[in-house]
């Protein structure tokens with residue numbers, strides 16, 4: 502039998518969700534959406550330009566970063582020295598030094614040293630490229646993603662660049678095995694969404710005015726994945742479908758906005774110079 506306390510907390514949460522926006526417990530939490538460059542992939546013979554956003558979450562108990570973008574070493578023509586010729590020709594990154602996350606933080610009045618947690622959707626080159634810029638942070642990643650990133654499955658190895666994190670073995674890692682509520686208040690919740698990679702994770706951010714936002718990472722690669730089109734690049738399609746269903750269930754339950762990482766049209770429709778509150 503539920504205790505009265507459990508019931509009242511659950512009822513309050515349900516009311517907040519029904520209201521469709523305000524999460525009073527998340528008062529003071531802000532979300533910034535930043536990006537710069539892009540890269541290109543081949544999609545059934547057609548070049549497809551992908552934007553590379555990262556999100557900064559200013560929580561009263563610490564500054565949080567979701568993904569770190571392409572490595573600073575890739576910027577301004579440095580690609581071949583860092584990635585090698587093959588990957589550079591395949592992805593054709595458009596990436597300047599000002600596109601790198603440390604400069605994005607500075608522009609908003611933050612610094613790399615102020616970041617308490619860096620959360621990674623996964624360890625592909627376009628998401629974990631600047632891990633080594635944050636030696637003082639705690640790095641939040643699924644345990645299986647860490648071990649896989651160091652020795653990826655043979656046919657997916659090209660998307661992981663060991664140089665992005667081989668000097669960071671002694672950093673502080675929060676090694677997860679599933680979901681995790683980062684501050685214990687429901688405002689920044691890591692969702693396990695495997696498939697694209699074995700330890701892929703998405704992020705549910707609850708904001709006092711905006712309501713819920715799901716940062717999909719690459720669990721959803723393009724908007725049509727939400728209506729049944731299989732994601733084109735995934736290590737485990739069954740897991741990917743389950744993860745997409747999970748995101749849709751949370752979207753519907755919380756009336757959440759779903760931010761698809763690489764969706765250029767979506768990105769251009771959002772604001773970038775001020776916070777979502």
Ligand SMILES: [Zn+2]
Pocket residue numbers: 625627628719762763
């Ligand atoms: Zn990606």
